[in-house]
Amino acid sequence: MRFISSKAKIHGEIEGDAMVLGSSVIGSRTLIGEGCIIGYPIRKTLKTILTDSTVKKVDLKAYDERSSGSQIGKNVIIRSGALIYERANIGDDVETGHHILVREDSKIGSRTRIGTNTVIDGSVEVGCNVNIQSGAYIPPGTIIEDDVFIGPYAVITNDLYPPSPKIMGVTIKKGAVIGAGSILIAGITVGERAIVAGGSIVTRDVPPNTVVKGRPARHYLTRDEYDAKRQKHLE
Secondary structure (H helix, E strand, O other): OOEEOOOOEEOOEEOOOOEEOOOOEEOOOOEEOOOOEEEEOOHHHHHHHHHOOOOOOOOHHHHHHHOOOOEEOOOOEEOOOOEEEOOOEEOOOOEEOOOOEEOOOOEEOOOOEEOOOOEEOOOOEEOOOOEEOOOOEEOOOOEEOOOOEEOOOOEEOOOOOOOOOOOOOOEEOOOOEEOOOOEEOOOOEEOOOOEEOOOOEEOOOEOOOEEEEEOOEEEEEEHHHHHHHHHHHHO
């Protein structure tokens, strides 16, 4: 079912049965794919709708009236099946795979790519020119700086003693690389240009320009040594 809010400002293209709710803004030359939902209400909004006796029917009209909408920049491609919550902000030249989730209060910087089935689970900061591969899980409190690479099915956590109410976000500094299937434990910082080898479990801070691997991850190489090996492999 296609639904475009009368409050939304649409400067791009909407494909098929997509939905745009609330005061969403879609930038020029942006494509919203089939089946996407932009501006989906947060939990608090849904609860308000469900408990409001003046709401006669819980439907898209009710959602649209209460949603504050999403902000999506120019030259963006949001592929089919994406779900973008209200209060999410996506910058220019971002490109996503299919069936991604971006929850409220998340900010995605320009020129970032987000792979299929990735979950950005609210209150996340993602910098510019970040490459997030398919299936990654990124929880609230995570900060990802510019030029970071996150491999497929990497998992970031934010709770040292689950389930608990104390959130400890992970910070990934500029130019770092997180290998496929890695797990980053709550509260750690991965330093600038550091590399986490695929399949590692990172339980402590990773210094800048360092390569770590293992379960738990330990020092393996310097970034310069890694880059030399990489260059030799490419020759």
